[in-house]
Amino acid sequence: MIRLSLSICIGLVVQVSSWSPAAPPPAGAGRMIQQLQSESWIEQAEALHYLGEHRVEMAAAPVRSLLGAKDVHPWTRGQALLSLSHIEGEVNPAEFGKWVAHEHPAVRSSAAEVLESYGGNSAVTWIEILLKDPDVSVQCHAAAAHAKRRKAAAWNVVGPLTLEPAASTARAAARALAFTGTAEAHARLTTQISTPGLMRESLRGIRSIEDPKLIPILLNLLPNLEETHLNYGMVLTALQNQEWKAVISGLTTFIQSGNEQKVKTGARLITTLTRSPELGAPLRNALGEATQTETIEAGLIALGSAVMNPDEHEEFFRSKLKHEEPSIRSLSIRCLAHCKEINHYEVLRESLDDEHYEVVEAALSALKRQPAVNAPKGQLVSYLETPLSSNNESIRALAYDVLAHAGSEADFRPAMAALEELLTGTDETLRSAAATALGALAPEDQIGEVVAAQGYLAHWMVIGTFLNDKEHKAFDEVHEPEKELDFEKSYKATYIWLLEGRSDKPIEREVTWGEGIVDQTDGKLSMSSQLPPPGSFAVGYAVADIHVDSDREVFLDIDGDDAFRVWLNDEKISEKIAPYQHRKDCIAEDKGLKVKLVAGTNRFIVKSANIDHRWWVRLRLTDSNGIPTPFRKP
Amino acid sequence: MSQSMRSLLCFLLLLSANTFAAPEEVPTSDPRWAKAQSSYKAGSKGEGHRLLIALADSHPGELGLAVACYSKILEVEGQPLKSNPWIDLAADRLMALEQFGAISANTKVLHSAVSRVIDKALLEGRHLEARATSDRFLGKNPNDLYWRIRHAYNYRRMDLLDTLPLYQKLKEEYDPDHPHPPTRELWAWMQPELKAIEQLPSPIYPLPKGTPLLLMEPDDPDGYWRIVLDRSPADVPTMVDRVAALSATQIVPWADQTGLTDPLRALDLHLQSKAPLELRALRKLQNDLFERERLPTAPSEKELLALSRRFAWSATMQEKLLALANTALWTGRPESALRSFQELLDHTEDPELRGSAQTGFWTALRLIGAVAEIEASADVVDPGKTYPWMGRAAKAAEIRGELLKNRSAPLNSVAPTLESLRQHVLQLPPVSPWPTDTPAVGFGIDLQVSGGQVLASGRNLLVSYDAENPGAPLWSQLQRHPVELHRRTGYHPGYFRPLISNGVIYTRWGLHSLPDGVAAFMLAGGKPLWAYAYERGSSPFSKGVPMGDPTVADGSLFYLQWHTPGDVTDRNRTISLINFDLQKHQPRWSADLASSGKAMDTAGSIQKSTPQNTLYGNSVTVHRGAVYCNTNAGMIIRCDIRDGQVDWTHNYRRKNSSLVSENLGTRPIISGNNVICMPRDDGRIFALDQRTGLLVWDNPLVVGTEAIGVCGDLLIVRGAGVMAGLDVHTGKARWFSPSPEGVLGRALLIENSVYVGSGSQLIRMDAATGKVLEQRPWSLGNARPLAFTLKGNQLFVISDSPAPDRRHDLGKPLARVDTPPRALGLPLKRTWQLNRSNARIAIPPASSTLKESAYILSGGILESIDLSPSGSINWRRFVDAHKAQLSFFDDKLLLVENGRNRRGFSRAVAFSAKSGRILWESMVPASLGNPLFFESKLMYHDRRGKMVVLDLTTGETIWQRTLDEGDLVDPHWDGKQLHVFHASSWHGPHLLVLDPATGNTVTRDSVRVTTTSAPNIAxxxxxxxxxxxxxxxxxxxxxxxxxxxxxxxxxxxxxxxxxxxxxxxxxxxxxxxxxxxxxxxxxxxxxxxxxxxxxxxxxxxxxxxxxxxxxxxxxxxxxxxxxxxxxxxxxxxxxxxxxxxxxxxxxxxxxxxxxxxxxxxxxxxxxxxxxLVNRLRVHRNYFGPRAVFFDARNYPGKDQAVFRYDLEKKTTELVETQAQLLSMHGPYALITSQNKLILRRSDDSSYRFELTPQINHGHHGHIVIEGDRLAMGRHKIAIADLKTKQFLELPESPGSRRDQNGIFVKIPDGHFLKIVHHGNKQELSLINSATGTITEGTIDSQTERFTEDRFLKTSSQQLLSFDRTLLFYDNSTLSAWVTAD
Structure with missing residues (x-):
C-alpha cells in the first residue's frame, strides 16, 4: 500500500509527454491517413508513426479503427495504440485496461510503451500489472516505463529483467537500463549494446533518449564498426539526438583517452559529423602519439578542412610533408592548401620534386588555388621545372595550369624557351596546353609569336563586312576587294541590323582595309571582332603575306566558321561551306592540303562568310611530319 | 534523359562502390531467405525478390529482417540508370522503415533509397511529397553535407524560388580540394550544379510600398527617369511632364525581368506616392499644356482616355474624364465608369470633382454588385461629409443607405451529403463531343445548371435537359462538320463552358475544327440568335480563334483571341483582347496584348507557346475596371477595361513538364489584393499583386490541373495525382492527398465540401482538411459516367451510353434484304452504308465467334455492327479514346489507347464484344507497345526486355519483369511454353523459357554460333x-x-x-x-x-x-x-x-x-x-514451329547472315550468308540474300525455295502466306504452292487493270479479291487460289477509294478478310457490299 502511494506521488510529477503539443496538421497528413489502409505493415507503421509524431487529430478515428480491427496483425495494432496515445496526448483510463490485459503480447508491449509517457496516476497500477506479465518482452517494456518514473530506484526491477537479454527484448531492456541511469545500469547497457546480435535493437531503444551519460557508451561502439555498417549509421543518428554540446564534450574525452583507435574514430567523426573547430587542438595533441598511417590520415583529414581553422594546425601539417608514406605527404599538402597565412610557393617547393606523382599532383593543385602574388616572378618556369618536364601527362597539364594561373609577363620569355619545343611539336594536346599557358603569360603584342610558332598565320589585313544571307548567296558574289587588291582603297558595303526579329532594310556604309590580329593562341582570326558590326549575315576578306626563303611544298590546314574560300598566289586552293545550324558553331575544315610556296612572298587571300553566331578563320602551315613550317613576315 | 538526371545517376554510380553493406549475418531462420539467395545465384532476380518481399511481409514488426530484405533487393538490383519496380518498392519501404527508426539516415543504402523515391515522385509530378521528404531528411540531419546538397539539388529540380539561397550558401562553402575523399567527390558532383546558379530564379522581392520606380528599369539614355526618381516633382515639373510625354513610345520592364508595366502608369504610381504639395506645380503645368493641346473636334472615347493618361494631373482633363465616366455609368458600363472614377479620386484635388467621382464610384460599385465594398467605405469616409447626389448634396451615410437598399441577401447554399443526392442520368446524342482529338483530361463535356435546365456542352455540341425531369434532351445544337485532315491530331482541348446570361447562351462557335467566332442561342428552346465569325478587316491577321469562353461585363463579351496569318501553328501570332458588343453583335474594339517578335513579348513567350495549350484556354476575369488575362502562353496581362490598354504584363517561369498537357488551367482568381493564376502551359500556381503584376507567391509543386475554387482562405486545387488546399496568402499547401484514380473532368466546390468524381464513385471531401467525408458509387448499370454536376440535392451524370439515334436505332436493320446470306462473289451490290468520319474498324479473325461483326471507333464513339446483308448496329457507347488499338480474345474486345500518355501509362479497356459492357479497365505502361496474347493473358513488352502481363479476365497485372541488358527481346507463345529470344551485345543471344504464371525463368540456353573464324578470342x-x-x-x-x-x-x-x-x-x-x-x-x-x-x-x-x-x-x-x-x-x-x-x-x-x-x-x-570481346549482334528474329530464325553479325556493318536455332536440339545452323531476315509466315521465313528472295522452313532445315525472279525483290512486303499458299496482289498478282515450290500460271490479260496497284483482300473458299480504284469506279478481280481462275467485274456506284489503313489488323493477320459482307471505307462513309442476286 505504501509502495503504491509512493508510486502515485511519483506519477504526479512525471512529465506527461515528451512529444510536441498539437499543432495544425502537416500538409501530408491526408496522404498518411490514406496510407493506413495499405496492405503493407511497413507502410501502415510509417503512417501510424507519422500521425502520432505530428499529433494529427483528424487521424484519431481511423487509427482507433485500426487499433480495434481484429484482423490486423497485433504488432500493427500495438503501433496504432502508440500512435493514438500520441495523437490524443493521453490515455483513456476507461478503456486502456483493455489493452493492458490484451491477449497478444505485442499489444501489451505497446501498452507498456505508452505508459512511458502517458497514463497519469493510473499508469503506475498498469505498470505493476505489466511487470508481472508472463511475456518477458512485455515485462521489459513495463520496466522501461517504470524506470522512466523511478530512475535509480527502479534497479531492483530492471536489474533482474536485463540479466540475459534476447533480441526480442533488447530494445525495451536498453531503454529500461538507460532510464535507470546508474553506473551499474550503464555498465550492463554497455555490455548489452556491444553484443553483436543485440546492438541494432539496443540502439533503436536508446536512440531517442537524451542523456549525456549515454554518449560515451555510443562513442565506444564506433571503433569496432565499419563505417559502412548499418549500426554505424544508427550510432550517428543516436548521437545527433543528443545535446550537441554534450556530444562535443564527450568526443573530446573520447579523443583524449590515449587509445589510438579512438583517436582515429574521433577524427573521422569530426570530419563527417561534428566539424567542430574546438575539437582541433585536442585532436592535434592526441595525434602526436599516433603511429598508424590510418590514424594520421584521419587526423589530417579532420584538421585540414576549411571549417576547422586549418591555419591553427599548419605546423602539424608541415611536419608531415616528409612523412615516409606518399599518401600522408599528399594529404598534408591538401591540408596546407586550406591554410591562408602561408606562402605555399615556399612551403611546397620540395614537394614538386617528390618521386610520387600523387604528391606532385597535390602540390600543383594546391598552388593552382593560391594567390598568384606569392609566385616567384620571372622564376616560375624554373620553379616548375620538374613538373614541366614530367613524363606524366596530367602532371604536365597541371604545371601548365599553374604557369598560366600564377605566371606574369616576366615569365613569358623563359616559358617560351622552355615550351617552344612543344609549340612546334606534333602532339596536339601538349601543343594546345602549352600554347594556352603561354597565351596567359604573353604580353598582348607577343601573342602572335606563340601563334606563329605553331605554324598559324598570325598577321592579316582584313576588310568587311559585306551583306550575306542565310543561303550564303554573297559568298558567290565577287565583291570589289576580290577584283583588285589595294589596301588603300575603300568600298561601299551594305549591312542589316536585325532587331526584334524583323529584318530591316540594308544600310550602306564605307569599309576600309585594316590590320587583323590573331589575339588567341589557338590561331583563330576572329573576323567579327576585327570588322565593324554586325557579324551576322556577313562576308569579309582577309589577306596574309608570308615570306619563305626557297620554293617548298607544305601542308595547309584551314578551318573556319561558317564558310571560306582561299587563294594562294592568286590560285584558288580551297572552298568549304559548313551546313548552317542556328546559333551553333558551323565549322568547315580542309585539312592536309598540299600546296606549293614559292621563294619570296606568298599571298593568302581568304574570303570568309558567316550567317550568325561565331565568325572566324584559321590557317596553319606544316611539313609532311606535322611540324610547323618556318616563315616570316615579308 | 535530362542532363541533370544523368548527372545524378552518375553521382549515384560514383557513390555506389561498396555502397550497400550486406547484412552482417543471416537475419532469419526462415528458409525463404536461403531460397532467395539461391535464386539470385541462379540468376532469377525476380524470384529472389518475390521471396524476400513475402518474407518481410509475413513478419510484421521484425524491423531488422525487413531492412535486410529490402537492402538485399537494392543490392542485387545495383544502380541501373533506369529505375524499376523492384527498386521503387524497396526504396519506398526502406524510407518508411527509417521513419520509425529501423534504419539510420546516415547509411548509404538509405541515401540511395531516398534519392530514388524523390526522383520517382518528381517524375510523376508528386512534388509536394518530394519536398516533404527532402525537408524531413534535412530537418533531421541539418549539419550533414550530403543531405544539404541533396536538399538544394531537389529544390532546384522542383524549381522552387527558395533554391538560390541554398545554392549560395553551398557555394560559399564549396571546397573541391577537401582532404576527405568522399567529401571531395560530393563537391565534385556539386560543381556543375553550382555553375547553374546563374539560372536559378530570384527570390520574391517585397512589393514596392511607395514608388515602384526603384524596381524598374526604364530605357533612360538621357537620364530623365533618374531625375524624376531622385528629385521632387515640385522641383522638376517640366521633366516629369517630359517623361509622361515620352512614355507613350516606351515599355518599362521590372528589374528582375519578370514583367513589364505601362510607363505612364508607373510614372503615375510614382507620383501618387508623393505628398499633394509636391504635385502642385505639375498640376499647373499639365493644365496649361492641356489647354494648349489641339484636341480633335469630337474626340473619341479612346482619344480621351489617351489624353487622360497623358494629362492625368490637369484639372480640365479631369473634368472631361468625369463626363466620360458618367456616360459610361449611364450607358450600362459600370466597370469602365468605376475605373474612371477611381482615376479621378487618385488624381484630382478639386473638391467638387472629388465629390462627384466618389458618388459615381459608389454607384458603379452598386451596379457591379460590390455592396461589401460600399459597406466597407464607411470606415474610411466620414459619414457626415456631403456629396452631390441626385442633383443635391447628401451625406455619405445617406448615399450609402440608398445604394444598399433592396440588395439581395446572399444565397445560403448548403453542401449536400452524398446520401441525400437524387441522381439523374443524362444521355448525349451520338455525336462526337470532340471531333479533332481526345481531350487531355476527361471527356471534355461540361455541365451547368441554369434556368431550370441542365446544359451539356462540348466542342461539338450544346444539349439542354429539363433539370427536374431530364429524360430526352429539350433541344440540342450539334455540329457535324467535316474534320480537316491536317488538324486531325495534336490539340489537347480544355472545356467549352458557354456563358449563360439573361436567358441567352454565348459560346465560341464555328464550322471548322477550331471555332472561328462566337454565337448566341436562346436558353429556352435553343434557337440560334446570331453568330459572328471574327474578321479583322485590314489587319494582317485575317482570322482569329477565340481562346476561351466569353465573360460578360459592361454589356459586352470579353474574350482572348489568337491571330495568325496562316495556320494556328504559325509563329507570327498575336493575342488580343476582344470587347464584343452585345447590342450590335460585333466587336467594339480589339486590343493587341502581345505579338510574337514584338517588344512586348520580351521573353519570346508567344513565339515559344504551343497552340494546344493556348487555344481552348480559359476565360478572362473582369474585376474593378481591369481585365485579367491568362494567355496560357507565358504571360499574365492586366488591361484597362475601357480600351484594352495594357496595365502590366507578368512573364511567368515555364518549366517544361510532360504533365502540363493535362492542365485545364483556370481563369485568374481574384483574392484580396492578389490575383491567383494557374496557366495551362505550366504546372505552377502563383499569385500576383493586382496593382503591379509583381509576384507575391509561387507554388510549382502541385503541377496544377484544375483550380476547383476558394474556400475561406484556401484555394482548392487538383494537381498531377494530388488534391491540395493552398493558403491563398502564401501559396503553401495546408493539406494534400492523392487524388482518386481516373478523376472525371471537373470537380466541384460547394461551401466547405469538394465533390470529386472518379470512374467508379463520387467522393465528398472536407475542403478545410482534405479528409474524405463520404463516398458513393455511381449506379449506372453497365454504363460509365463521363461528367457530373450538382444543383441542390440533384446529381446529374452524363452516361457513356449515347441517346438513341433516330436514323439508326440499335438492333434495327440498316437495309432491307430478303435473300439469305451467301459467300462473297462477283457481282456485288451495296446493301447499307453509314457515315462515320475518321473511323478505325476492326474485324474479328475468322476463327472468332464474333466473325459476323465489325467494330467501329469514330469520334469517341465505339459501335458494334452486325455484318449480315441487312446490317444493324448492335451497341454503341462513348469511349474516351479517339486513337486506339482494337483486338479480340474470346468474346471480348480489347481497346488500348494509342499516343496518349497518362503519366507514363496508357489505358486498356476490355468490353464484352457482344453487349459492349465494360469488363475491366487497367493501366499499362505507355512505353510498351507490343501485345502478345497467350492463354488468357496479354503481355505488353518492349524490345529492351520489359514485360507486363495482364490477366485478360480481370485486367489485373499478374507479373512484370525486366530482363537485363536486352537489345532485342521477342516473346513467343507456342501454345505450351512462353519462349523469349533475348539478345544483347553484352551477353549475346539467349533463349529463355518463362513460367507463364509467374514470369520466372524456367530454362536459359545460350544460342551459340560457332561459325566465327576470328583468331585468339579472349x-x-x-x-x-x-x-x-x-x-x-x-x-x-x-x-x-x-x-x-x-x-x-x-x-x-x-x-x-x-x-x-x-x-x-x-x-x-x-x-x-x-x-x-x-x-x-x-x-x-x-x-x-x-x-x-x-x-x-x-x-x-x-x-x-x-x-x-x-x-x-x-x-x-x-x-x-x-x-x-x-x-x-x-x-x-x-x-x-x-x-x-x-x-x-x-x-x-x-x-x-x-x-x-x-x-x-x-x-x-x-x-x-x-x-577481347566478340559479341554477336543480333538484328532481328522470328519464331516458327520448332525453330527461331535470326540474322546477326559479329562485326559492325559487316557480313550479316541468317541463322536457324533449333528449339529442340538447341543447335544453331547458318542458313544464308550475306543475308537478312525479312518476315515470318507460319513456318516460312522470308530471307533476302544478294537480291534474291528465299523461303526457308523452321520445321524443315532442308527446305529452300527461291521466289525471285517470279516475284520482284522490291515487292517482298506484299507477300502473304497462309498455310502453304503464297499470294501477292497489292501490285502484280502472284500465287504459289509452297509445298511443291511452284507458281500458279495466271492468265494474261493485257487490257486488265488487275496488275496495277490496288487492295488485295481475302474472301471465303480460297478466293482473293483485288480492288483497283480507277476513275470513279472500282475494278474487281476475283482470283481462285487453287485454280488460278480469274473473274473480273466493276462497281460503278462506289466512287470513293477503299482506305485500308482504317481497318485494324492483328499482328499475325496479313490480309483483310471478309466473309459474306465486303466493307468499303473512305474516311467518311462505310458501305457494305454483298453478292448480287
Whole structure:
C-alpha cells in the first residue's frame, strides 16, 4: 500500500509527454491517413508513426479503427495504440485496461510503451500489472516505463529483467537500463549494446533518449564498426539526438583517452559529423602519439578542412610533408592548401620534386588555388621545372595550369624557351596546353609569336563586312576587294541590323582595309571582332603575306566558321561551306592540303562568310611530319 | 534523359562502390531467405525478390529482417540508370522503415533509397511529397553535407524560388580540394550544379510600398527617369511632364525581368506616392499644356482616355474624364465608369470633382454588385461629409443607405451529403463531343445548371435537359462538320463552358475544327440568335480563334483571341483582347496584348507557346475596371477595361513538364489584393499583386490541373495525382492527398465540401482538411459516367451510353434484304452504308465467334455492327479514346489507347464484344507497345526486355519483369511454353523459357554460333571478365592497345584490368602507375585510375571528343593505349579485362594488342593480339514451329547472315550468308540474300525455295502466306504452292487493270479479291487460289477509294478478310457490299 502511494506521488510529477503539443496538421497528413489502409505493415507503421509524431487529430478515428480491427496483425495494432496515445496526448483510463490485459503480447508491449509517457496516476497500477506479465518482452517494456518514473530506484526491477537479454527484448531492456541511469545500469547497457546480435535493437531503444551519460557508451561502439555498417549509421543518428554540446564534450574525452583507435574514430567523426573547430587542438595533441598511417590520415583529414581553422594546425601539417608514406605527404599538402597565412610557393617547393606523382599532383593543385602574388616572378618556369618536364601527362597539364594561373609577363620569355619545343611539336594536346599557358603569360603584342610558332598565320589585313544571307548567296558574289587588291582603297558595303526579329532594310556604309590580329593562341582570326558590326549575315576578306626563303611544298590546314574560300598566289586552293545550324558553331575544315610556296612572298587571300553566331578563320602551315613550317613576315 | 538526371545517376554510380553493406549475418531462420539467395545465384532476380518481399511481409514488426530484405533487393538490383519496380518498392519501404527508426539516415543504402523515391515522385509530378521528404531528411540531419546538397539539388529540380539561397550558401562553402575523399567527390558532383546558379530564379522581392520606380528599369539614355526618381516633382515639373510625354513610345520592364508595366502608369504610381504639395506645380503645368493641346473636334472615347493618361494631373482633363465616366455609368458600363472614377479620386484635388467621382464610384460599385465594398467605405469616409447626389448634396451615410437598399441577401447554399443526392442520368446524342482529338483530361463535356435546365456542352455540341425531369434532351445544337485532315491530331482541348446570361447562351462557335467566332442561342428552346465569325478587316491577321469562353461585363463579351496569318501553328501570332458588343453583335474594339517578335513579348513567350495549350484556354476575369488575362502562353496581362490598354504584363517561369498537357488551367482568381493564376502551359500556381503584376507567391509543386475554387482562405486545387488546399496568402499547401484514380473532368466546390468524381464513385471531401467525408458509387448499370454536376440535392451524370439515334436505332436493320446470306462473289451490290468520319474498324479473325461483326471507333464513339446483308448496329457507347488499338480474345474486345500518355501509362479497356459492357479497365505502361496474347493473358513488352502481363479476365497485372541488358527481346507463345529470344551485345543471344504464371525463368540456353573464324578470342571467365594467356615473360611495363570497338565506334573503355603472374593469378596493383588519355569532360568518371580501383562499376574511357576541338566533336580514333608501370619486374603470363558496363557497350574493346617490356626496352612486337570481346549482334528474329530464325553479325556493318536455332536440339545452323531476315509466315521465313528472295522452313532445315525472279525483290512486303499458299496482289498478282515450290500460271490479260496497284483482300473458299480504284469506279478481280481462275467485274456506284489503313489488323493477320459482307471505307462513309442476286 505504501509502495503504491509512493508510486502515485511519483506519477504526479512525471512529465506527461515528451512529444510536441498539437499543432495544425502537416500538409501530408491526408496522404498518411490514406496510407493506413495499405496492405503493407511497413507502410501502415510509417503512417501510424507519422500521425502520432505530428499529433494529427483528424487521424484519431481511423487509427482507433485500426487499433480495434481484429484482423490486423497485433504488432500493427500495438503501433496504432502508440500512435493514438500520441495523437490524443493521453490515455483513456476507461478503456486502456483493455489493452493492458490484451491477449497478444505485442499489444501489451505497446501498452507498456505508452505508459512511458502517458497514463497519469493510473499508469503506475498498469505498470505493476505489466511487470508481472508472463511475456518477458512485455515485462521489459513495463520496466522501461517504470524506470522512466523511478530512475535509480527502479534497479531492483530492471536489474533482474536485463540479466540475459534476447533480441526480442533488447530494445525495451536498453531503454529500461538507460532510464535507470546508474553506473551499474550503464555498465550492463554497455555490455548489452556491444553484443553483436543485440546492438541494432539496443540502439533503436536508446536512440531517442537524451542523456549525456549515454554518449560515451555510443562513442565506444564506433571503433569496432565499419563505417559502412548499418549500426554505424544508427550510432550517428543516436548521437545527433543528443545535446550537441554534450556530444562535443564527450568526443573530446573520447579523443583524449590515449587509445589510438579512438583517436582515429574521433577524427573521422569530426570530419563527417561534428566539424567542430574546438575539437582541433585536442585532436592535434592526441595525434602526436599516433603511429598508424590510418590514424594520421584521419587526423589530417579532420584538421585540414576549411571549417576547422586549418591555419591553427599548419605546423602539424608541415611536419608531415616528409612523412615516409606518399599518401600522408599528399594529404598534408591538401591540408596546407586550406591554410591562408602561408606562402605555399615556399612551403611546397620540395614537394614538386617528390618521386610520387600523387604528391606532385597535390602540390600543383594546391598552388593552382593560391594567390598568384606569392609566385616567384620571372622564376616560375624554373620553379616548375620538374613538373614541366614530367613524363606524366596530367602532371604536365597541371604545371601548365599553374604557369598560366600564377605566371606574369616576366615569365613569358623563359616559358617560351622552355615550351617552344612543344609549340612546334606534333602532339596536339601538349601543343594546345602549352600554347594556352603561354597565351596567359604573353604580353598582348607577343601573342602572335606563340601563334606563329605553331605554324598559324598570325598577321592579316582584313576588310568587311559585306551583306550575306542565310543561303550564303554573297559568298558567290565577287565583291570589289576580290577584283583588285589595294589596301588603300575603300568600298561601299551594305549591312542589316536585325532587331526584334524583323529584318530591316540594308544600310550602306564605307569599309576600309585594316590590320587583323590573331589575339588567341589557338590561331583563330576572329573576323567579327576585327570588322565593324554586325557579324551576322556577313562576308569579309582577309589577306596574309608570308615570306619563305626557297620554293617548298607544305601542308595547309584551314578551318573556319561558317564558310571560306582561299587563294594562294592568286590560285584558288580551297572552298568549304559548313551546313548552317542556328546559333551553333558551323565549322568547315580542309585539312592536309598540299600546296606549293614559292621563294619570296606568298599571298593568302581568304574570303570568309558567316550567317550568325561565331565568325572566324584559321590557317596553319606544316611539313609532311606535322611540324610547323618556318616563315616570316615579308 | 535530362542532363541533370544523368548527372545524378552518375553521382549515384560514383557513390555506389561498396555502397550497400550486406547484412552482417543471416537475419532469419526462415528458409525463404536461403531460397532467395539461391535464386539470385541462379540468376532469377525476380524470384529472389518475390521471396524476400513475402518474407518481410509475413513478419510484421521484425524491423531488422525487413531492412535486410529490402537492402538485399537494392543490392542485387545495383544502380541501373533506369529505375524499376523492384527498386521503387524497396526504396519506398526502406524510407518508411527509417521513419520509425529501423534504419539510420546516415547509411548509404538509405541515401540511395531516398534519392530514388524523390526522383520517382518528381517524375510523376508528386512534388509536394518530394519536398516533404527532402525537408524531413534535412530537418533531421541539418549539419550533414550530403543531405544539404541533396536538399538544394531537389529544390532546384522542383524549381522552387527558395533554391538560390541554398545554392549560395553551398557555394560559399564549396571546397573541391577537401582532404576527405568522399567529401571531395560530393563537391565534385556539386560543381556543375553550382555553375547553374546563374539560372536559378530570384527570390520574391517585397512589393514596392511607395514608388515602384526603384524596381524598374526604364530605357533612360538621357537620364530623365533618374531625375524624376531622385528629385521632387515640385522641383522638376517640366521633366516629369517630359517623361509622361515620352512614355507613350516606351515599355518599362521590372528589374528582375519578370514583367513589364505601362510607363505612364508607373510614372503615375510614382507620383501618387508623393505628398499633394509636391504635385502642385505639375498640376499647373499639365493644365496649361492641356489647354494648349489641339484636341480633335469630337474626340473619341479612346482619344480621351489617351489624353487622360497623358494629362492625368490637369484639372480640365479631369473634368472631361468625369463626363466620360458618367456616360459610361449611364450607358450600362459600370466597370469602365468605376475605373474612371477611381482615376479621378487618385488624381484630382478639386473638391467638387472629388465629390462627384466618389458618388459615381459608389454607384458603379452598386451596379457591379460590390455592396461589401460600399459597406466597407464607411470606415474610411466620414459619414457626415456631403456629396452631390441626385442633383443635391447628401451625406455619405445617406448615399450609402440608398445604394444598399433592396440588395439581395446572399444565397445560403448548403453542401449536400452524398446520401441525400437524387441522381439523374443524362444521355448525349451520338455525336462526337470532340471531333479533332481526345481531350487531355476527361471527356471534355461540361455541365451547368441554369434556368431550370441542365446544359451539356462540348466542342461539338450544346444539349439542354429539363433539370427536374431530364429524360430526352429539350433541344440540342450539334455540329457535324467535316474534320480537316491536317488538324486531325495534336490539340489537347480544355472545356467549352458557354456563358449563360439573361436567358441567352454565348459560346465560341464555328464550322471548322477550331471555332472561328462566337454565337448566341436562346436558353429556352435553343434557337440560334446570331453568330459572328471574327474578321479583322485590314489587319494582317485575317482570322482569329477565340481562346476561351466569353465573360460578360459592361454589356459586352470579353474574350482572348489568337491571330495568325496562316495556320494556328504559325509563329507570327498575336493575342488580343476582344470587347464584343452585345447590342450590335460585333466587336467594339480589339486590343493587341502581345505579338510574337514584338517588344512586348520580351521573353519570346508567344513565339515559344504551343497552340494546344493556348487555344481552348480559359476565360478572362473582369474585376474593378481591369481585365485579367491568362494567355496560357507565358504571360499574365492586366488591361484597362475601357480600351484594352495594357496595365502590366507578368512573364511567368515555364518549366517544361510532360504533365502540363493535362492542365485545364483556370481563369485568374481574384483574392484580396492578389490575383491567383494557374496557366495551362505550366504546372505552377502563383499569385500576383493586382496593382503591379509583381509576384507575391509561387507554388510549382502541385503541377496544377484544375483550380476547383476558394474556400475561406484556401484555394482548392487538383494537381498531377494530388488534391491540395493552398493558403491563398502564401501559396503553401495546408493539406494534400492523392487524388482518386481516373478523376472525371471537373470537380466541384460547394461551401466547405469538394465533390470529386472518379470512374467508379463520387467522393465528398472536407475542403478545410482534405479528409474524405463520404463516398458513393455511381449506379449506372453497365454504363460509365463521363461528367457530373450538382444543383441542390440533384446529381446529374452524363452516361457513356449515347441517346438513341433516330436514323439508326440499335438492333434495327440498316437495309432491307430478303435473300439469305451467301459467300462473297462477283457481282456485288451495296446493301447499307453509314457515315462515320475518321473511323478505325476492326474485324474479328475468322476463327472468332464474333466473325459476323465489325467494330467501329469514330469520334469517341465505339459501335458494334452486325455484318449480315441487312446490317444493324448492335451497341454503341462513348469511349474516351479517339486513337486506339482494337483486338479480340474470346468474346471480348480489347481497346488500348494509342499516343496518349497518362503519366507514363496508357489505358486498356476490355468490353464484352457482344453487349459492349465494360469488363475491366487497367493501366499499362505507355512505353510498351507490343501485345502478345497467350492463354488468357496479354503481355505488353518492349524490345529492351520489359514485360507486363495482364490477366485478360480481370485486367489485373499478374507479373512484370525486366530482363537485363536486352537489345532485342521477342516473346513467343507456342501454345505450351512462353519462349523469349533475348539478345544483347553484352551477353549475346539467349533463349529463355518463362513460367507463364509467374514470369520466372524456367530454362536459359545460350544460342551459340560457332561459325566465327576470328583468331585468339579472349576466354570468358567469371562475372564478365575476359582472360588472355600468353607464354610467360618478364616485364615491368605493359601496354594494352585498343584497336577497335564492338560497335565500330572510335573510343575505348574498361572497368578493370589485371595482369596475371606465372601461375595465372592477378598481380598486386598497389605499386602500379597507370597512364592513358581519358575523357576530361566527365569529372571523375573516366579516369585511368578507375581501372585498378577494384570497383567494377567505375571505368576508364578514352577521350570522347578531341579536347582541341570540343565543339567539332571529333572523336580521337583508335588505337587507344593503356600504359601500366608495374613498379618492378614480374613474371607475367596473361591479363584479364573487365569491360565497362556503359549504355550500348560504349567503348568495349574488340581488337586488341598487348605489349610488355622491361625498363629501357622497346615495346617490340605484341605478346598477344586478337579479339577481347566478340559479341554477336543480333538484328532481328522470328519464331516458327520448332525453330527461331535470326540474322546477326559479329562485326559492325559487316557480313550479316541468317541463322536457324533449333528449339529442340538447341543447335544453331547458318542458313544464308550475306543475308537478312525479312518476315515470318507460319513456318516460312522470308530471307533476302544478294537480291534474291528465299523461303526457308523452321520445321524443315532442308527446305529452300527461291521466289525471285517470279516475284520482284522490291515487292517482298506484299507477300502473304497462309498455310502453304503464297499470294501477292497489292501490285502484280502472284500465287504459289509452297509445298511443291511452284507458281500458279495466271492468265494474261493485257487490257486488265488487275496488275496495277490496288487492295488485295481475302474472301471465303480460297478466293482473293483485288480492288483497283480507277476513275470513279472500282475494278474487281476475283482470283481462285487453287485454280488460278480469274473473274473480273466493276462497281460503278462506289466512287470513293477503299482506305485500308482504317481497318485494324492483328499482328499475325496479313490480309483483310471478309466473309459474306465486303466493307468499303473512305474516311467518311462505310458501305457494305454483298453478292448480287
Amino acid at each position: 576466354k570468358p571467365v567469371d562475372d564478365g571478365w575476359l582472360e588472355v594467356r600468353f607464354p610467360e615473360r618478364t616485364a615491368s611495363w605493359i601496354r594494352l592497345a585498343a584497336l577497335s570497338e564492338v560497335n565500330g565506334q572510335g573510343w575505348a573503355s574498361a572497368a578493370e584490368l589485371h595482369v596475371l603472374d606465372e601461375e595465372g593469378n592477378p598481380l598486386p596493383r598497389d605499386e602500379w602507375t597507370i597512364e592513358a588519355n581519358h575523357e576530361r569532360n566527365n569529372g571523375l568518371r573516366a579516369l585511368p585510375r578507375n581501372l585498378i580501383d577494384g570497383d567494377p562499376l567505375t571505368w576508364w574511357h578514352s577521350p570522347w571528343k578531341d579536347p582541341e576541338k570540343p565543339r567539332i566533336g571529333k572523336i580521337i580514333p583508335h588505337p587507344h593505349f593503356i600504359h601500366v608501370n608495374l613498379g618492378k619486374n614480374y613474371k607475367i603470363s596473361g591479363f584479364r579485362y573487365l569491360p565497362a558496363k556503359i549504355n550500348n557497350n560504349n567503348g568495349m574493346i574488340r581488337d586488341y594488342e598487348f605489349h610488355s617490356r622491361e625498363n629501357h626496352q622497346d615495346w617490340g612486337t605484341p605478346v598477344a593480339a586478337g579479339i
